Amino acid sequence: MTKVEYNLDQVDYKILRLMQDNGRINNADIARELGMAPSAILERVKKLEQKDVILKYSAKINPAAVDQKLLSFIFIKSNDIIGEQRVGLALAEIPEVQEVHDIAGDDGYLIKVRTTDSTGLVDLMRNTLGKVEGIISTRTTIVLQTVKEDQQVVIPE
Amino acid sequence: MTKVEYNLDQVDYKILRLMQDNGRINNADIARELGMAPSAILERVKKLEQKDVILKYSAKINPAAVDQKLLSFIFIKSNDIIGEQRVGLALAEIPEVQEVHDIAGDDGYLIKVRTTDSTGLVDLMRNTLGKVEGIISTRTTIVLQTVKEDQQVVIPE
DNA sequence: CATTCTTTCAGAATAATATTCATAATTAAT
């Protein structure tokens, strides 16, 4: 348990807002936006990366373009002991599983899964989930339509 | 309803894999990786952006670093008619709401919300959700711990 | 306060990448 101090200031927040919105914005543009030198921006961005404030950069790909049209959420009850997460880690290794959350109340997980279609989902549940030791039951929720989906976080001040 | 043809080939898939993993990878590096000229990569990437295969680039920010430590999922029952989504669109406008999915079965939505803490969640539910017309009921699920969270999509071939 | 230590920034110099464009190669269409 390492308590981390982030100590971000107003300038950091501005940089984060810009980069959250456009992960490929360049230092020169950020510098222009904030009225600073590019070299100063570079230093700050590197620091933000090192402090794990910025965790990753990624291109968001249209799931339909790669034939992953079905989105589902599955509640999974497991026999994991509190704290450990044998099942959770096994679930996390499945490529179609985008998220694994340990949830309160149900000694279980909520996972988010993308497959080609319902057949792909059934296959995944049978062939992959079925082989994970410790799963007691599942309850699947199919998404008909996604109205919003991003990971933009609210940045203070 | 516009049926779109994406027509992606092996090279596109390789580019997508690289960019999904590192949204800031540069054309020169992709070119080296694929044994092509940087200018050719640039053209393809631009095309992928225009065809909405690549939807967005973004920096993933550590929620804890900006004091958004609590993640919750909320099922929301609404009186929206099938197809319309008055409530869904209203929910999508809330900055703390990262995702809004129209789900099968319950004439309702599943939303993903980040707040500072449980107090922030209660405030949001009272002050913001409470003002959305058409919400019949809610059921909240608190996330204790996240094991995995990304939007990496499985890319074929 | 003065001094030291630390952090952050600016600005210049250089390295690397992005972008453009004309041409060649490849692929698809008829």
Add this chain to the structure above:
DNA sequence: ATTAATTATGAATATTATTCTGAAAGAATG
């Protein structure tokens, strides 16, 4: 086959990234 359309290359130029030195600003110390 021939033409048309797409995609790639390679060179030239524009921009940006990166490094580095010194200055400025802040924090900590006595």
